[in-house]
Amino acid sequence: MPVIITDIDQLDLNGTYTYADYLLWQFKERVELIKGKIFKMSPAPGTMHQKISGKLHLRIGGYFENHYCQAFSAPFDVRLPRKNRNVEDQKIYTVVQPDLCVICDESKLDDHGCLGAPDLIVEILSPGNSKIEMHNKFELYQESGVREYWLVEPSQNAVLVYVLNDEGKYVGLPPAVESIQSSIFPDLKIDLNRIFN
Known part of the structure; x- marks a missing residue:
């Protein structure tokens, strides 16, 4: 059973992830995945x-x-x-x-x-x-x-x-x-x- 991630601190920011993982992330931070690596997006645009x-x-x-x-x-x-x-x-x-x-x-x-x-x-x-x-x-x-x-x-x-x-x-x-x-x-x-x- 897939585990829903509600806090970005539950992730290893040096790990490698897929889109299937990304679909389970329900935290407030916006992130992008580039070649499996997490990139935090800037706060809400100005x-x-x-x-x-x-x-x-x-x-x-x-x-x-x-x-x-x-x-x-x-x-x-x-x-x-x-x-x-x-x-x-x-x-x-x-x-x-x-x-x-x-x-x-x-x-x-x-x-x-x-x-x-x-x-x-x-x-x-x-x-x-x-x-x-x-x-x-x-x-x-x-x-x-x-x-x-x-x-x-x-x-x-x-x-x-x-x-x-x-x-x-x-x-x-x-x-x-x-x-x-x-x-x-x-x-x-x-x-x-x-x-x-």
């Missing part, structure tokens, strides 16, 4: 983070309103199975909650969120994000096949855009400061002055 997230979701969600792709905002579990591996719950070692994501393949959606790489992921930096965490996510999204990755830097009023090339590696585009245009959805253009204002 006001600036929430404003930016809301404005981006409004524009991205509006763009996809009459489209076959769908936009989702956190908290929304994205399970990223290892490539060429079984995708049963106990074999999934990575569960992340991007600030925003767009999924075009409806077969990846289920009652638990998304199983497989979204087409677009947007992460908004908060003061609590560590360089290690962001590096791990960059590598993870690249190797999982996320086609486009936006990293929003509120302190710089800029968005860094990474697009997956034919070799499966991210190519960084010049930082977007006035407006941003998606490479994989060319008609998706956002005035950043309205996002950061």
